[in-house]
Amino acid sequence: MRVGPSCKLFFKSDPLKIVRASGSYMYDEEGNRYLDCINNVCHVGHCHPHVVSAATQQMAVLNTNSRFLHDNLVLYAERLTALFPPKLSVCFFVNSGSEANDLALRLARTHTGHRDVITLDHAYHGHVTSLIDISPYKFNHPGGDGKPDWVHVAPVADIYRGKYTDKDYTIEQLSEKYADEVKMLCQKSSKEGGRVCIFYAESMQSCGGQIVFPPGYLRQVYKHVREAGGVCLADEVQVGFGRVGSHMWAFQTQGDDIVPDIVTLGKPMGNGHPVSAVVTTREIAESFGATGMEYFNTFGGNPVSAAVANAVLDVIENEKLRENATEIGNFLMQEFRQLQKKHELIGDVRGQGMFLGVDLVKDRETREPATAEAAYINKRLKENYVLLSADGPYRNVLKFKSPLVFSLENAKELVSKVDSIMEEMKQVEHCVNGVVEQNGATEKPSSKSKKHTQWITK
Amino acid sequence: MRVGPSCKLFFKSDPLKIVRASGSYMYDEEGNRYLDCINNVCHVGHCHPHVVSAATQQMAVLNTNSRFLHDNLVLYAERLTALFPPKLSVCFFVNSGSEANDLALRLARTHTGHRDVITLDHAYHGHVTSLIDISPYKFNHPGGDGKPDWVHVAPVADIYRGKYTDKDYTIEQLSEKYADEVKMLCQKSSKEGGRVCIFYAESMQSCGGQIVFPPGYLRQVYKHVREAGGVCLADEVQVGFGRVGSHMWAFQTQGDDIVPDIVTLGKPMGNGHPVSAVVTTREIAESFGATGMEYFNTFGGNPVSAAVANAVLDVIENEKLRENATEIGNFLMQEFRQLQKKHELIGDVRGQGMFLGVDLVKDRETREPATAEAAYINKRLKENYVLLSADGPYRNVLKFKSPLVFSLENAKELVSKVDSIMEEMKQVEHCVNGVVEQNGATEKPSSKSKKHTQWITK
Known part of the structure; x- marks a missing residue:
């Protein structure tokens, strides 16, 4: 241990080793490309050449x-x-x-x-x-x-x-x-x-x-x-x-x-x-x-x-990034609201521009937070090369805060993958440690787990 | 006013507008070159190409x-x-x-x-x-x-x-x-x-x-x-x-x-x-x-x-900068101690490596701090293209903390200029607002000001 143990990694059971990044993408050491919906710091896109050039020129002087x-x-x-x-x-x-x-x-x-x-x-x-x-x-x-x-x-x-x-x-x-x-x-x-x-x-x-x-x-x-x-x-x-x-x-x-x-x-x-x-x-x-x-x-x-x-x-x-934030943000809001009609899991869609939240619930009436489900979705998204996180007091809110260069194509990819994963979740009863067990798996889910499916990710 | 008034400049009555820097030198907008004995941040020399290059390469990736x-x-x-x-x-x-x-x-x-x-x-x-x-x-x-x-x-x-x-x-x-x-x-x-x-x-x-x-x-x-x-x-x-x-x-x-x-x-x-x-x-x-x-x-x-x-x-x-700090630091200590023999103003010379202090006193017995004198010396040094500051509770300690690339030639220049200014101070009785009035100037110094010459810098 050389770095303090209080410093937490993303995806700590299987952390990412990112070696380069550009625009709204990050690349791991194996060359896999991840769509970045997480980094609100690299605001105008990772390693933007205009910013790098300004820094470089001034540093040398x-x-x-x-x-x-x-x-x-x-x-x-x-x-x-x-x-x-x-x-x-x-x-x-x-x-x-x-x-x-x-x-x-x-x-x-x-x-x-x-x-x-x-x-x-x-x-x-x-x-x-x-x-x-x-x-x-x-x-x-x-x-x-x-x-x-x-x-x-x-x-x-x-x-x-x-x-x-x-x-x-x-x-x-x-x-x-x-x-x-x-x-x-x-x-x-x-x-x-x-x-x-x-x-x-x-x-x-x-x-x-x-x-x-x-x-x-x-x-x-x-x-x-x-x-x-x-x-x-x-x-x-x-x-x-x-x-x-x-x-x-x-x-x-x-x-x-x-x-x-x-x-x-x-x-x-x-x-x-x-x-x-x-x-x-x-x-x-x-x-x-x-x-x-x-x-x-x-x-x-x-x-x-x-x-x-x-x-x-x-x-x-x-690059008119405010305008892009509005355009893509509006598109995402509209698409997530469409998903909300299909998936009971989505309780609320809120935000503005590239600051969006998708609040996941176990029950729309009680609004009981779907914490494990949010973690599971982010884990599956990562497996599908999309980086998203969850936050809020119950960590049940999917938190979208990408670089502002996020494109329409990027937005479509995100929505489509979230949709697929939510579909996939409807097909399964039980998910332990990220291993999805299909209906009819050896271990029969209890009636309780039918009602409140447990999504466990370590 | 666009920048908070609590942010203080060096040499505030006549602040420096530095436009570039290299090694142990800073250059103002008129092309004047200043020897930097102040900057303990640009430790391995201003704009060191190896550091700039490392930053540049990583920033782009x-x-x-x-x-x-x-x-x-x-x-x-x-x-x-x-x-x-x-x-x-x-x-x-x-x-x-x-x-x-x-x-x-x-x-x-x-x-x-x-x-x-x-x-x-x-x-x-x-x-x-x-x-x-x-x-x-x-x-x-x-x-x-x-x-x-x-x-x-x-x-x-x-x-x-x-x-x-x-x-x-x-x-x-x-x-x-x-x-x-x-x-x-x-x-x-x-x-x-x-x-x-x-x-x-x-x-x-x-x-x-x-x-x-x-x-x-x-x-x-x-x-x-x-x-x-x-x-x-x-x-x-x-x-x-x-x-x-x-x-x-x-x-x-x-x-x-x-x-x-x-x-x-x-x-x-x-x-x-x-x-x-x-x-x-x-x-x-x-x-x-x-x-x-x-x-x-x-x-x-x-x-x-x-x-x-x-x-x-x-x-x-x-670049063996620790070794350089020792060598140049020892030289400066020895030279300032030589100056101490010539100038009553120097009460103490202390420090190690490139962390040195020259404690100025009005009286070696009482060790009364020579605050105005320190400010005057730094002002005159600046006029002679050397940047040095004073600190300590009485702001009477000349504070040397240059980049570690400070050379023997740099050290000789510093010592020689401090020596000249201290010589010059012996020749004058009174110094108001940085205007040095020679003996015999219109305004006769009082006997009090003879004993405790007032060095005033605004």
């Missing part, structure tokens, strides 16, 4: 820190802020989404003078100490220490599987009910003397199971939080840079009037190169500057990182 | 995360751990020294089950929330919140300017006295019911003013801390990878028997590329793994970062 002026950094800062509402005008450059979210928390604390954080259930914001504290995905899971007293967890506005669902309420009611939960936490925080510092949320929740908030949700939440003296953060680390298609940032899907006070960016920003950012208002940046504490990040915003980030924006624009 | 197996990562992990005592056998890969130090803290907390941290005065371990908490360089400075109750600050074993100095004690006594301070903090922590988790220190203290601990110090400290149930960390982010010349890691200069439980690596590891690591024992890694909490770092240990880190090790070995 200069790579130093931001204590020296450099055009790449200034150019990128101007270009990036131009993609945001005017109020969001100042950037800080860092190396990872975790560094961005940690800095965002410091900015908010300094600006508001408050401490309490409202986070959403199942949220994940990063792996450093301060972010594990505000990530229920971590602190409520094995090895977690539970939540600190200054963290308040609101139920995530998941209208299919959350505290309030579309079984009982209209969309308008759901927005209000979920926003009211945040309002109540603001009141609780004030009552306990903590005072709200920040509402911390991904604009669409990723690890929580590809959750799209009902329209109007953020508008009401931001209002409640600001009335309580807090600021509002949009974590766009997973969902930003055009993944949702219609807009550059996922928070914009909630309305043109929705303007967070702080936005954090990460994964796709450098197409795999470690570069991330915080974008905020002049007021918040000035509050932070006024303390006199210097912020220095050794690698953050270096000329190579800035060149790479610039090149990624070039590709998004030149 | 594959850059994905460590959820897929990759030879580069495994190869590097084996190669890196082989450079450590056998006990230090497991690595975690991250993107920055801050991420490494944050993870180290989590490892120590999980392994010991304790909370209290013993840190050294003036220490800096990173910019994320958890590390500001243990960095007096941050929490005691403007904008800092002071120290949390679980942090205990030991006086740094600075035998020239610290709590105990070579004016009053022998080296052996100094080691013991400073180590006893740590012992007392262990006792204090236990008495208060906190229990010691970790002793957190750079192996030589960088921001604190290029401090070299007296021989035997770490041996005694490690003993006290381990007896109290804590683990010992060596932060090698600034001083590792052969900078000290005689050894690969600065902790090794304290004796072959000195083995930390956790080592953190950063800045020089990728020659500017964002890659860092934590190296620890199997026991600590297993304690962390046993909690069940996954550790995933999006960019950490990706094939490009690993290729770059491998290439940096190649260059250190192939």
Whole structure:
């Protein structure tokens, strides 16, 4: 063992050794080609030549820190802020989404003078100490220490599987009910003397199971939080840079009037190169500057990182990847909804652009999550050279978040293979350790296993 | 303003716009060449072709995360751990020294089950929330919140300017006295019911003013801390990878028997590329793994970062940069000690390899720090195309930490220019805003300013 055992592999019983990748494909050491529906980091396609070339050229000329002026950094800062509402005008450059979210928390604390954080259930914001504290995905899971007293967890506005669902309420009611939960936490925080510092949320929740908030949700939440003296953060680390298609940032899907006070960016920003950012208002940046504490990040915003980030924006624009995300995303939504008519297993299809979730259920009425089935499908997809993962609190949501260059042909391949595997699952009663036993196999399935077929993958 | 105002530039009144760099030189947009004594990140020389080539080649083929197996990562992990005592056998890969130090803290907390941290005065371990908490360089400075109750600050074993100095004690006594301070903090922590988790220190203290601990110090400290149930960390982010010349890691200069439980690596590891690591024992890694909490770092240990880190090790070995650090470092020490004989301003010359400090004093007896003089010298050096900085609590220590390819010719240039500037300073009485006023200038210096000449640089 040379690498820490806490570092988990995909497909850990039979991990993949990928040796090269290009566009939306990854290749293993035997030359097998896999369709990549997993990598939301290599955003403009694996090893995009324009990005590689920008990195290569800059690396050979200069790579130093931001204590020296450099055009790449200034150019990128101007270009990036131009993609945001005017109020969001100042950037800080860092190396990872975790560094961005940690800095965002410091900015908010300094600006508001408050401490309490409202986070959403199942949220994940990063792996450093301060972010594990505000990530229920971590602190409520094995090895977690539970939540600190200054963290308040609101139920995530998941209208299919959350505290309030579309079984009982209209969309308008759901927005209000979920926003009211945040309002109540603001009141609780004030009552306990903590005072709200920040509402911390991904604009669409990723690890929580590809959750799209009902329209109007953020508008009401931001209002409640600001009335309580807090600021509002949009974590766009997973969902930003055009993944949702219609807009550059996922928070914009909630309305043109929705303007967070702080936005954090990460994964796709450098197409795999470690570069991330915080974008905020002049007021918040000035509050932070006024303390006199210097912020220095050794690698953050270096000329190579800035060149790479610039090149990624070039590709998004030149190859019209937002438009592609919309087109392919719409196609996939429509096709998965067709599959839903055929396969009882599919309880819900949701998302936007190239951020999609297919929520698998054992029973459409109870919406009981079909966790083992999701694992089985991903295992069979891998055997069929398609890489897909599952997430959400029950790991029953097929999570599509491919590079944005995913093509119509790629989309057809994915849908067709999912369809075949679901068909195949109808033919079998029992599946143990990935060995599919057909009807009439030696071991007779019990009546219980007929009703709730067990899909076991190790 | 597009970039946060808390991000500080070098030479902020007249910042440098560097457009390219090579070896130990940086070039500004007008083509001026600067000798670089500042950049400890571009460790094997700016834009080293072997490193650039390794990055370029890997970037074009594959850059994905460590959820897929990759030879580069495994190869590097084996190669890196082989450079450590056998006990230090497991690595975690991250993107920055801050991420490494944050993870180290989590490892120590999980392994010991304790909370209290013993840190050294003036220490800096990173910019994320958890590390500001243990960095007096941050929490005691403007904008800092002071120290949390679980942090205990030991006086740094600075035998020239610290709590105990070579004016009053022998080296052996100094080691013991400073180590006893740590012992007392262990006792204090236990008495208060906190229990010691970790002793957190750079192996030589960088921001604190290029401090070299007296021989035997770490041996005694490690003993006290381990007896109290804590683990010992060596932060090698600034001083590792052969900078000290005689050894690969600065902790090794304290004796072959000195083995930390956790080592953190950063800045020089990728020659500017964002890659860092934590190296620890199997026991600590297993304690962390046993909690069940996954550790995933999006960019950490990706094939490009690993290729770059491998290439940096190649260059250190192939170009015998450790040997160069020793040779040039010895030459610089000897030359600065010669200058010390000529210039009263030089109170102390210390360090090892390419980690050197020249401590400037207004008075050799009182050792009053010559802060303005240090700023003036660096300003004049810059005007003479040499980049050097000052650090330490009084910012009076000239801090030499060049790329390891610094040559004998470079060293001679540095010494000669420092000598000339110090000569020049003897000729003047008063220096305001960098405008040197010669004796007999219109404004007569007061008798006070004669004794304590004011060197003011904006």
